[in-house]
Amino acid sequence: MMEEVRDIVIPGEVLGDAKEKRAGYGTFIEDGKIVSKFLGIQKDSNGFMSVIPLSGVYIPRREDKVIGFVTDVEKAGWLVDINSPWQAFLPLSEGVDEFIDFKRTDISKFYDVGDVIYAQVGDTKRGDVQLTMRTPIARKLKGGVTIKITPSKVPRLIGKEGSMINTVKEKTGTIIRVGQNGVVWVSGEKIEKAIKAIKMIDEKAHIIGLTDEITKLLSD
């Protein structure tokens, strides 16, 4: 049975005229035409023609909330894997409130290799990604489990004003933190069921009627 799918476009496909619409994310202009860069879903809104890619790696942007894994403790900060082609760095000053003399302190007592953190992206200068924990939502995530989804599908997982993710949380009694970088952290009772729902959303983000399918999955 074919489920209804939103309009899929392929790379190189001409979407419209640059005189009539503006070129949004995922497109480029060539010879006065707006062309798709990605295999994705076409989106027309506010006079912009964009394409949401159906796959692809995470490109860090300032103020994104991400979930990362501490991979190395350096002298004045920590190296963090944020599921991206570029590694991120959490400077000491952005990770700890008090003044720390790093020459005398073993800073691994704050964050150590293997720790999972919910952080915010600061400056991103060409492959140099800085993180900060200086924001109310930032914290270490203890216990629980992490899974990865396609970063471009995060908005679908969250839903309009959090509607989708809240449904999953309520029906499974779990705490869920979603990183813009496609890393999702789940903790609580029915983790397996929550993970199943999250994976389904990742696979079927482009299907119309997904909300009903998720509701059904969670009610069983």
Place this chain on the structure above:
Amino acid sequence: MQTGYMLRLLETDERIDGRKMNEFREVKVETNVAETAEGSARVKIGKTDVIVGIKMGMGVPFSDMPNMGVLKTGAEFTPIADPDFESGPPGENATELARIVDRGIRESDSIDLEKLCLKEREKVWEIFVDIHIINNDGNLIDASALAAIAAMKTAKIPKIEDDKIIRDKLEKKLPILHVPVTVTIGKVAGKFIFDPNKEEEEVLDAKLSVAVMEDGKVCAMQKQGTHGLTEEDLDEMIDLAVKKSKELRKFL
């Protein structure tokens, strides 16, 4: 992070993909997938995907086995199959895999090598069993061994005319005497799990692969992993493997 979760689940005999401790993932066997080969098979165990191709050539016998065909098994951990596989000559894991699969075939006398002698001491058939990994999601050994046997069972020997191999004329089937099947069991947190996937392989204490013949005899074994196994462990794992091999055999 995942390790903690996996170990917690194992305490109650649960696995991250919902399988039972002694359950294999879905097994799919397809033969004749590479028509250029004299025999071939593609085996999928869950998301693990392996192709084995059998090629036959003419060569010189080993001096201590002058009237027997020569079996050569190789494996390529192509970088297409795993972000951590690098291009280059086979590393220790690919080499070990090839040798494990080879032993399963050789020690069970699976192929009737005497029937592959063309001229004693001078010319024999060489059987190349080439393992090509397409996607690695753990348990490459069982998938490769199963694919090798499936390929061998459907392989045919080309005709020889005036000392030349005529590959588009395939004559007799490769003479198979025994059919070994390999079962891999992992040990972690004091429990045994069958067919570990890639994530599970990373937390195992140890792994044991057992090649079993159709009459229940064991013909090859390999222990892997950084931790040790007790004698009790081995006794149990061997019995479990022999029992499970009957199930895998049904796919051939």
Place this chain on the structure above:
Amino acid sequence: MGMKTEEKLIVNGKRLDGRKPNEFRDIEMKVGVIPNANGSAQVRFGKTVAIAGVYGPRALFPKHRQKADTAIIQCRYNMAPFSVDDRAYPGPSRRSVEISKVTRLALEPALFLEDYPETVVDVYIEILQADGSTRVTGINAASLALADAGVPMRDLVVAVSGGKIDDTIILDMCGKEDNYSEADVPLAFMPRKKIITLLQMDGQLTPKELKSIIKEQLKTGEKIYEKQKEALNKKYKE
């Protein structure tokens, strides 16, 4: 190539396998066949089968290989030992090294590598069955794999082989035709603006013949593009 034969290879306008001169073999394309890869595809033209896997953009080491303002693309074309008549010794050959290079250059112009500085896009092509035209089959598969991986592209890349036997221009040569053809012209292009990204030739052709082959490839290659489009859509329409 260039082998002589008494056999007529084109009889009554039909080739050995019954095809018309500009007709393709049976084509099958499937996207998303290697779960570990960011993108992948398996493509079959008759008895030639290629599988492509893309990893990236991802971190590139050693650091000195990184380019400050762009990603780099690496490509490895490899033939499985059982993919050919006489078993191929595993590992790169001079032929596969060259094909890896021209394949990389066939795909590179289509990619927006500048969007991912300091990283690498790795493209792997494995030939599982070889019956002529393996490099173009590999490029067709790689193009799909790149789109599947979400690497931003200006256009897909379409590749097709061309040749001439019995004074007739033919496309998509099988192994036997490749042996007897008077020339082998592999070509790859981006269809929207017909920009050619791979062109090689060996054999003997007049400039007029060569130009007609290229013209025919650019025209009939559209059919391959339609198949690629279909395959990409199919992944999301099951």
